[in-house]
Amino acid sequence: MKRYSMGILGVSTVALLAVAALGSGAAQAHTPQPAGPGKTVTLTADLTELNGSGASGIATATIRNQRIKHIDVHASGLTPDAPHAQHIHFGDQALHECPTPALDSNGDGRVNTAEGIPAYGPVVVSLNTTGDTTPASFLDVTRFPVSEDGSYDYSRDNIRITAVAGTGFTGPDGAGTARQIAEAIRKGEGVVVIHGIDYNGNGEYDFSSGASELDPNLPAEATDPAACGVLH
Numbered sequence: 001m002k003r004y005s006m007g008i009l010g011v012s013t014v015a016l017l018a019v020a021a022l023g024s025g026a027a028q029a030h031t032p033q034p035a036g037p038g039k040t041v042t043l044t045a046d047l048t049e050l051n052g053s054g055a056s057g058i059a060t061a062t063i064r065n066q067r068i069k070h071i072d073v074h075a076s077g078l079t080p081d082a083p084h085a086q087h088i089h090f091g092d093q094a095l096h097e098c099p100t101p102a103l104d105s106n107g108d109g110r111v112n113t114a115e116g117i118p119a120y121g122p123v124v125v126s127l128n129t130t131g132d133t134t135p136a137s138f139l140d141v142t143r144f145p146v147s148e149d150g151s152y153d154y155s156r157d158n159i160r161i162t163a164v165a166g167t168g169f170t171g172p173d174g175a176g177t178a179r180q181i182a183e184a185i186r187k188g189e190g191v192v193v194i195h196g197i198d199y200n201g202n203g204e205y206d207f208s209s210g211a212s213e214l215d216p217n218l219p220a221e222a223t224d225p226a227a228c229g230v231l232h
Contacts, residue, residue: 045229091121092168098228120191
């Protein structure tokens with residue numbers, strides 16, 4: 001069986017486009033907090049496990065205008081010594097929440113990233129350690145945090161929020177402007193998702209659970225959601 005070690009997973013921008021196109025689902029009523037375009041807000045997400053990963057954590061983000069002035073993520077219970085893709089998701093027609101097992105549409109016993117789109121929407125920010133933070137870096141595993149003994153502490157400043165297609169707005173290609181997406185996150189509609197689960201516990205992401213629905217060259221273990229929380 002072909003296996004992928006933790007440090008050599010590839011990158012696929014094609015997978016990004018597939019996910020961005022999946023931003024659909026019914027809207028859910030919620031109580032937004034006041035947030036004008038120049039107002040600074042600090043939001044916190046309690047990260048809880050998905051797919052029985054055992055992962056948990058907390059994310060805190062300070063947002064002003066169309067920038068995340070600061071964000072930190074503290075996570076534990078993850079696959080040890082493994083890269084973990086992490087993002088802020090948002091879709092205008094999404095539920096603005098974490099997925100439940102009811103979204104396991106193919107009945108394989110796990111909710112993959114695409115199945116979770118109706119709950120949290122497509123990627124709007126990639127929480128990389130260095131370089132580009134747009135959705136174009138969605139699967140650049142070499143620039144995401146690597147857990148040390150199952151934990152990591154991530155911190156980054158001045159992340160620019162950008163326009164993203166496929167976010168469910170009424171413009172061409174369902175694109176949302178940077179201002180629309182920033183306002184939605186500030187109102188409590190952004191969802192932090194951490195990916196990567198070593199289901200069979202063999203110390204590497206392999207194809208024991210099949211290929212990723214995002215990119216058949218990647219194992220599902222590398223891209224399945226492991227933890228999730230809504231920024232409130």
